[in-house]
Amino acid sequence: MNNIISYAHIKNNQVSVNGSVMFQSAHSASVSEFLSEAYKSLELSYPKFHKMDAQCKLGFLCAEFAMRGTAFLTEHELSRTAIVLSNNASSLETDRVHQHSIDDKSNYFPSPAVFVYTLPNITIGELAIKHKITGENAFFVSEKFDADLLVNYTESLMDNVTEAAIVGWVDVDGSNFEAFIFLVEKQKDTNKNAIFKPLNQANIITLYNQTKWTH
Amino acid sequence: MIFASYNNIISPLGFSTKENYEAVSNSVIGVKKIKFPFSEDPFCVAKIDDEQIKQHVKTIENYVSYTKLEQLSILSIQDVIQQSGINPESERTLLIYSTTKGNIDVLENIYKHIDPKRVYLSELGKQLQSFFKFKHTPVILSNACISGILGIIIAKRFIEQGLYDNVLVCGGDILSEFTISGFKSFNALSHEPSKPFDANRVGINLGEAVSTILITNKKELAVPYDTEIVSGASANDANHISGPSRTGDGLYQCLTEILKTNNSEIGFISAHGTATPFNDEMESIAFERAGLTSIPVNSLKGYYGHTLGAAGVLETVLSLESMKHKRLIKSEGYEVQGVSGNITMIEKHEPKTFTAFIKTASGFGGCNAAALFRKVKTV
Numbered sequence: 001m002n003n004i005i006s007y008a009h010i011k012n013n014q015v016s017v018n019g020s021v022m023f024q025s026a027h028s029a030s031v032s033e034f035l036s037e038a039y040k041s042l043e044l045s046y047p048k049f050h051k052m053d054a055q056c057k058l059g060f061l062c063a064e065f066a067m068r069g070t071a072f073l074t075e076h077e078l079s080r081t082a083i084v085l086s087n088n089a090s091s092l093e094t095d096r097v098h099q100h101s102i103d104d105k106s107n108y109f110p111s112p113a114v115f116v117y118t119l120p121n122i123t124i125g126e127l128a129i130k131h132k133i134t135g136e137n138a139f140f141v142s143e144k145f146d147a148d149l150l151v152n153y154t155e156s157l158m159d160n161v162t163e164a165a166i167v168g169w170v171d172v173d174g175s176n177f178e179a180f181i182f183l184v185e186k187q188k189d190t191n192k193n194a195i196f197k198p199l200n201q202a203n204i205i206t207l208y209n210q211t212k213w214t215h
Numbered sequence: 216m217i218f219a220s221y222n223n224i225i226s227p228l229g230f231s232t233k234e235n236y237e238a239v240s241n242s243v244i245g246v247k248k249i250k251f252p253f254s255e256d257p258f259c260v261a262k263i264d265d266e267q268i269k270q271h272v273k274t275i276e277n278y279v280s281y282t283k284l285e286q287l288s289i290l291s292i293q294d295v296i297q298q299s300g301i302n303p304e305s306e307r308t309l310l311i312y313s314t315t316k317g318n319i320d321v322l323e324n325i326y327k328h329i330d331p332k333r334v335y336l337s338e339l340g341k342q343l344q345s346f347f348k349f350k351h352t353p354v355i356l357s358n359a360c361i362s363g364i365l366g367i368i369i370a371k372r373f374i375e376q377g378l379y380d381n382v383l384v385c386g387g388d389i390l391s392e393f394t395i396s397g398f399k400s401f402n403a404l405s406h407e408p409s410k411p412f413d414a415n416r417v418g419i420n421l422g423e424a425v426s427t428i429l430i431t432n433k434k435e436l437a438v439p440y441d442t443e444i445v446s447g448a449s450a451n452d453a454n455h456i457s458g459p460s461r462t463g464d465g466l467y468q469c470l471t472e473i474l475k476t477n478n479s480e481i482g483f484i485s486a487h488g489t490a491t492p493f494n495d496e497m498e499s500i501a502f503e504r505a506g507l508t509s510i511p512v513n514s515l516k517g518y519y520g521h522t523l524g525a526a527g528v529l530e531t532v533l534s535l536e537s538m539k540h541k542r543l544i545k546s547e548g549y550e551v552q553g554v555s556g557n558i559t560m561i562e563k564h565e566p567k568t569f570t571a572f573i574k575t576a577s578g579f580g581g582c583n584a585a586a587l588f589r590k591v592k593t594v
Contacts, residue, residue, distance in 0.1 A: 102396045115397035116457045121358045125580030128451040141355040143337035156372035
């Protein structure tokens with residue numbers, strides 16, 4: 001039996017953790033303004049954050065909010081912790097930046113610092129580096145948040161060596177962005193902050209729709 | 216038991232697995248020097264001949280409504296469905312599509328009649344779903360250069376869960392100015408044919424290919440190779456987003472995991488071997504750490520260049536062919552030992568009867584994957 005122990009949801013310029021809005025910025029804030037304000041609210045010092053593209057920042061923040069106050073990282077073998085993410089836009093937001101840099105042949109300036117972010121799984125890499133997580137990886141692309149796919153695949157991993165997983169959706173496309181990340185672990189009863197919902201499609205969909213956004 | 220079954224490769228070396236295996240076993244290489252309008256000097260890439268594509272796509276109804284990658288994918292998947300006779304419309308059939316960049320050429324505005332939203336990978340999935348009438352929405356996997364082999368590992372997991380009986384894994388990526396300019400900005404491209412694991416290797420040749428393989432639990436479909444996927448694993452280096460671990464940590468973790476219950480002799484390792492200085496060095500260290508020093512190694516990038524999302528599928532298919540034909544494929548481009556890990560390169564095509572092999576891959580984002588394939592003992 002696998003449990004969801006915590007989750008965070010970011011959209012509408014707000015962050016909710018386990019269903020309650022914990023942080024919000026002005027309704028009109030841009031993607032980058034919002035990400036930067038949310039980062040400040042966490043009072044972290046992680047200079048690599050500032051080099052990331054918007055999708056990696058969003059995934060990084062959502063995972064950070066989901067893990068806050070839990071013992072997730074200390075309770076599991078990091079080599080047996082998986083990261084499974086998904087979205088619709090793949091890395092299209094940064095793809096457009098790279099494409100723009102090569103559109104004009106007389107002003108041709110492709111940059112390796114941009115190009116490296118033209119793969120969606122770089123978000124997994126950034127999370128892995130930050131938290132020293134070395135387990136299974138997969139990045140799926142689906143038109144909409146696909147609870148069936150994520151739950152089925154996470155369960156297939158937990159049937160084997162994986163004992164915990166960071167799972168969810170991290171999507172940035174133009175001015176639209178949304179992230180929903182949940183933490184899964186094999187049944188244990190030592191984690192006092194855990195919300196303990198059995199991992200299944202219905203529970204994931206309930207949690208995904210749980211938050212009462214304030215605007 | 217989960218079997219590796221019928222398959223197809225579309226590449227500069229042919230439009231079927233047979234043509235590709237014959238070319239490779241005769242040391243024909245697909246990389247050629249091409250001059251691109253956006254680069255001052257020519258460099259080597261492996262590009263599928265446009266005329267060849269034109270000849271083949273005529274068989275697809277209304278082919279002009281598909282992008283180049285969609286056309287090649289339709290041809291490749293169609294070949295596997297025809298060979299195997301599986302029903303794409305069945306509840307028990309799934310398509311996993313592995314790609315890094317999908318229809319990225321749509322972003323370059325090269326098509327007149329293609330909706331710009333086709334650059335979204337889910338749209339590529341929809342085109343393939345509606346062409347073949349797949350019951351399930353295709354699962355799209357975009358996990359850098361491990362996408363292909365990871366797709367095969369995921370297919371095995373889904374079948375073991377009881378969700379499907381037949382999973383088609385199609386890996387595809389095309390050459391585009393987008394990827395070429397990006398790898399060039401990293402100084403990662405070689406002007407000459409690439410030399411994986413060689414002392415004088417300087418970088419990658421990019422290539423394009425689509426390759427499809429059927430993964431199945433149906434014994435009657437195991438016919439082509441009688442080979443099972445024993446185990447598969449992925450792992451992250453947790454070290455750097457664009458450079459591999461200097462100590463091969465993630466790949467070593469994958470190898471340890473897939474070999475932990477292994478009791479068969481490994482015939483060879485089909486390495487990732489991109490021919491960049493750092494990648495090949497890292498792999499050699501991981502292989503040595505995993506105790507694989509005496510196991511012969513090849514990289515097929517010398518023939519095909521780096522075909523990104525297709526690579527893991529294409530290289531698995533050719534490894535299965537190699538095992539079937541009892542012949543090791545030479546690691547093209549390798550001459551002088553150029554890595555510090557103690558490994559054994561395959562320096563010429565040579566006869567060898569064997570019953571198991573390992574396929575590995577590593578990619579940006581610190582990801583690694585490996586899988587173990589083994590012939591099923593026939594009584």
